Amino acid sequence: MNTTTTLGEFLRTRRARLRPEDVDLPDFGGRRRVAGLRREELAQLAGVSVDYYTRLEQGRVGNPSEAVVDAVARGLRLGPDEARHLHRLARPRQVGRSGRGPSAARGPQPVRPMLARLLEQLPDVPALVMGRRMDILAWNRAAAALLGDYGRLAPAERNIARITFLDPASRELFADWTGCARENVAFLHLEAGRRPDDPRLAELIGELSMRSEEFRRWWAEHPVGDKTSGRKRFHHPLVGELDLCYDTLRPADDPDQALITYAAEPGSPSDDALRMLLAWSAAPVG
Incomplete structure (x- = not known):
């Protein structure tokens, strides 16, 4: 299983289920190419740059901080299980995983x-x-x-x-x-x-x-x-x-x-x- 791909898929599906009004953002209209929040809107909610969030969604941020992942989880309105899952995907080296050994x-x-x-x-x-x-x-x-x-x-x-x-x-x-x-x-x-x-x-x-x-x-x-x-x-x-x-x-x-x-x-x-x-x-x- 490709963790990088899974992280991107998870973030995109969670953006897709939200609308600007769901997160108290103005919707200035216009046709959206994809359903849900744009990357720049989520970046604004998480307090990071658009470039940083884009690289995170593409799996190109090797070691995002716990605070950043928490901010993204809050911006996406994730529940407790989803938030823990996001931490495992985004920070695999820092979050312990059970059952990783060959046995x-x-x-x-x-x-x-x-x-x-x-x-x-x-x-x-x-x-x-x-x-x-x-x-x-x-x-x-x-x-x-x-x-x-x-x-x-x-x-x-x-x-x-x-x-x-x-x-x-x-x-x-x-x-x-x-x-x-x-x-x-x-x-x-x-x-x-x-x-x-x-x-x-x-x-x-x-x-x-x-x-x-x-x-x-x-x-x-x-x-x-x-x-x-x-x-x-x-x-x-x-x-x-x-x-x-x-x-x-x-x-x-x-x-x-x-x-x-x-x-x-x-x-x-x-x-x-x-x-x-x-x-x-x-x-x-x-």
């Missing part, structure tokens, strides 16, 4: 023992452990009942983004498949900023770009977002509609792994449906 990039990622024990101790809570690149490292029986049996997949295919875009069943399972898929693209962009030299991540992005027109289109928009918490609605083939909350829990000393859990509001129809699903999945066959 982290190429070798298998073992599940943390504590997360594995938590999975065992949450029999009635669908939960899985997500690793680098959105790889699925481990899961419990409840997660298999809700999301599908990852054990039937080859290890290389156990990846949240890959399943979302390439498994037709995911489009039926998620009520808002588009929203889920776009969130995955945003998180992979975050991963690409953290790990620009990860060959397996580059292979995954390349495969999804080749095989999914939707992924390719959304990737070009350069969304950025972390996986934290929220709600997801499911059309489950066995129990029908499910409205579940999810949370992403990361160990403080190992942000490359996360425990993702799903739960229903107590006493809700979704809670009843989830209990029924887990009871069916636990029933002996034959």
